[in-house]
Amino acid sequence: MAPRISRRDALAGIGLAVGSAGCAGRARNLAGRDGSSQLVLEIRTTPADEDPHGIRIARALAENLTAVGVDARVETMNVADLHRTVLLNHDFDVYVGQYTEVLPFDPDELYGLIHSRFAAEPGWQNPFGFTDLETDEHLEAQRASGRADRRAVVADLLTDVCEKQPFTVVAFPDALAAARTDRFVGWERGPPVSATGLLGMEHVDGGRADGEPVALRLVTTDGRISENWNPIAAEYRRYGTFMSILYDRLAVVDDGTAIPWLARGWEWHDPETLAVELRSSTWHDGEPVTASDVAFTYAFLRDTSMGNAETPVPAPQFRGRGSIVESATAVDDSTVRLRIGDVGADVATRALRVPVLPEHVWSDRAEMATVGGFEFDVETTEALVTPNEEPVGSGPVRFVEATPGERVVFERTPGHFLARAGSPAADDGSNGSPAGDDGREGIPDAYLGTPSFDRLEVSVVGSDVEAVQWVADGHADGTVSNLGPDSVPRIGREEDVRLVSTRSAAFYYVGYNARRAPLSNPRFRGIVASLVDKAAVVDDAFAGHARPASTPLSTSPEWVPEALRWDADDGDPIHPFRGEDGTLDVAATRDALREIGYRFDESDRLLARDQ
C-alpha cells in the first residue's frame, strides 16, 4: 500500500509543479475542447426510377440547406435498403419518404409513429427517436378520451406535433394510375393501391375466350412484392396492399368506418374487454382459422420470440395498433376476448386492423434467426427475416408463383367468405344485421362476390415511364406505383390509357433522426422545416398532382384545427417557407439560426460540434 500512495503523491506533486507554471493547464483547457466544423447532413431517399417524387423533394431541400451553409448531401438507395437503414438500424440524419397509409386515417396512427415508448424499437414505430413527455401525454390522452372530448385533445396533439416537427409533412400526392378500361373498370372507386380499391375492380367482358381465367394485370416499379411476402417485414412493405388481401384482418375500413371482415362482429364484454366473434374461414393450406390464431397474432406482434428471447422482439409493423390490445384470450374456437384497457371506442377498433397470422406456421418462426447456424443478432427472430415463401393467409386471394424482380401471381381463393354462394342481400340488412346468415353478414354489398378477377398478376418494371408504356401497349391493365412528371404527360398522348386520380393519405415527409444533434433540437428542426418550399415542390416534383400540407391528418380535415390548416396564401401556418416565389431568403434564415444559438464561420458555413 505504502509505495503506491507515495507514487501517487509524487505524480500529484509533478502535476502541481507543471500546473503552477500556468501553461499546461491553459493548453489542456484549450486542446481539451472539441472543435467545430461545418454541419454535414445526409439526406437519404430512393432513386428516381423507384419513386419520382422523393428524390426531387430531397434535392430541393438539399439545395436550400446548402444555401444556408450546411454541407447537405443526397444519398440514394433502393427502398428496401432505405427502410433497413432508417427503420431498422436508425442510421440516418434526414430522409425523405412516403407514409404507408393510403386511406384517411385516425389520429391514433401518430401514437405508434412518435410515442417515446417505441423510440428504441426498430421498425415503423417511432423511427425518428422522438422523445417528448408532453407529446406522450397528448398521445395517451387521445387514446383514452371518449368521442366527445377527443377532438379537442387531438387538436392539442396536432398543434404540439406541428410545433416540434418530429417529421415535416410535405404534401399529399394524388394516387395516380395509368389505366385501361377495356377489361377492368372501377379504378376511381378507391386507390388501386388499397385492398378495398383492388377488390372493387370490376371486370367487363371484353370478348374473352370462354374458360380462360380472368386476369387483372398490374404493373409496378416496386420489385419487393416479387421477393418477399412477409406481412411484418417493414423493409419490404409499402402500403401492404397485397398483404392485406393475402392476410385477412378482423376489420377493414370502408369509407371511413370499420366494418367486420374476418370478424363476424364484436361487442363490449365489459368496459375494458372486446369480445370478437370470428366468421368461419380457412387458411390457404386448408386449416381452419380459429380464435387461438387471433390470440397468437397479438402476442406475436408484441414479441415475435414468444418469450424465447431475453427481452421481447417486437414486430416492426403494426405495433402502434397492436399495442392497444393488452392481452388476447381465445374463449372458444370462434370467440376471442381482447383486453383493451382504457381506450376509447373509436381507437379500439383500430386494434382489429392487423393481419391475422396462422399460429401453425408462425409459431415455428419464434426462434432466433440464424444464417448457416450462426446467430448474428440476438434481437432478431426468424419471423422478421423470413421472406415467407408460399405465404399461408386467409384472404380473398392466395399466392401462386413469383419470379424475383419480374412478377408475382396471385389467384382468387376458392371458398373465401366474400365469394361464397348466395346473391347479395338486396333489401334486408346488408350492414351488420345477423339476419340471412350466409357467413357474410356485415359486409357491404359492394364487396360480395369480389374479387371479379380469377388471377392477379403484378409485373415489375424499371421506371414509371416504362410502367405507363406497358399499359399503353396492352401488357398491363393499370399501374400501381407512383407516377412522376415524366410519365403523367405521356398518359394523355396514349389513346387507350386514362389517368385515374384518387385521393390518398400517403403523404410525403422529411424524417429527422432526433437521436443526433442538432436534429435533436426542435427549434433546429423547425428551421429545416421552413426550408421546404412545399408549394414549389407540389408544382415541380408532383406536376401539381398533390396538395401541400402542414399536418399528417390533412386528409381527415375534421381533426385539424383551423389554425393548423394549410393556407393558400401564407402556406404553412407554423413553419412557413422562408422566402418568396421559390427563392429562399438566405440572410433571414441565417439570422433565425443565429437567434437559436447556431454560429457560422467566416465563409458562412454553419458550424456544428464535431461528432
Place this chain on the structure above:
Amino acid sequence: MSPLLSIVTSVLLWVAAMCLVAGVAIVGPRGLYGVGEHLGPYLRESRREVAALFAVLLVSGIGRPALQSVSEVFGLRLTGAILALEGGFVAWLQGTFHSPELTLYFSSVYVYGYAFLLVFPFIAYAALPESTTLKRLIVAYTLNYALGLVLYTVVLAYGPRNVMPDAVTSLLYTFNPNFQTLTGEVNVETNVFPSLHTSLSVTVAAFAALTRGEYPAWTALAWWIAGSVVVSTMYLGIHWLTDVVFGTALALGCVYAACRYVDPDGRGSEATGGDPDDAKARG
C-alpha cells in the same frame, strides 16, 4: 409478343442487317468467305479464352442478384462522392445540347450501334489470316466484364438520371420506354461505376486502331460509333463523367493486358499491325 421479346427481336434484326452491310463493305465478299473458313478453327484454338468469357458472362447473369445483395450490404456508396466530384457536368451537357434529333441519334447508338460495335469485330477479325487479334479481343472482353463485375460489387452508385431528375432527364427511356425493359434484363440501376458501355466501346476502338492496316474503314467507323456511345451514356443521363473516365481507363488496361497475354512477343503482330504498347499510347 412480350415487351422484352419484341425489343430483343428488333435489336437482333438491326445488328444482323448492319453486320451484313458492314461485312460486305469493310471485310469484302472474299473476306467474308474467309470468316466461314476460319471462325470454327479460331474459336477452337481460343477455346480456353472463349470458355473464360462464357464463365464470366454466366457468373454475371446468374450471380448478379447475390452480388447485388453483397453490394447493398458491404458496397461503397459513392453516388454522393461522384456528384461532389464532378457536379453538374452531365446536367450541363444535356441542358446545352438537348434536341429531339440528338436524342434519337444517341438512343439508337446506345442500343443498336453499341450492339453492332461489339459483334462486328468477331466477323472482321475472323476474316484475318491469323487468330491472334480475335483471341486478344475475347480476352479483352472477358477482362472488361470480369473487372466490371468486381467494381459493380464494390461500388454502389446511381446514375445522374436517378439522382438529379430535376436537372437530368432519363432521355433514353422517355424516348422509348421499352429500352428499359431491355436494359433492365442486362443490368441493374446501381451498376453505373464504371461505364461498361464506355469500356467495351473503347476496347473495340483500340483494337480498330491496332488493325487500321487491315481495315482502315472500320477504324474510322468504330471510332465514330465508340465516340458516340461514350457521349450517349452521358447525354442520355445514364452515366457520370467519372464512370466514363474510369471506363476508358479500364478499357485501355484490358487491351494492354490482352496484348501482353496473347502472343506477347508479337509473332503475329505483323498481321495485326500493332504492338502492345501501341494500344496504351494511342488509346
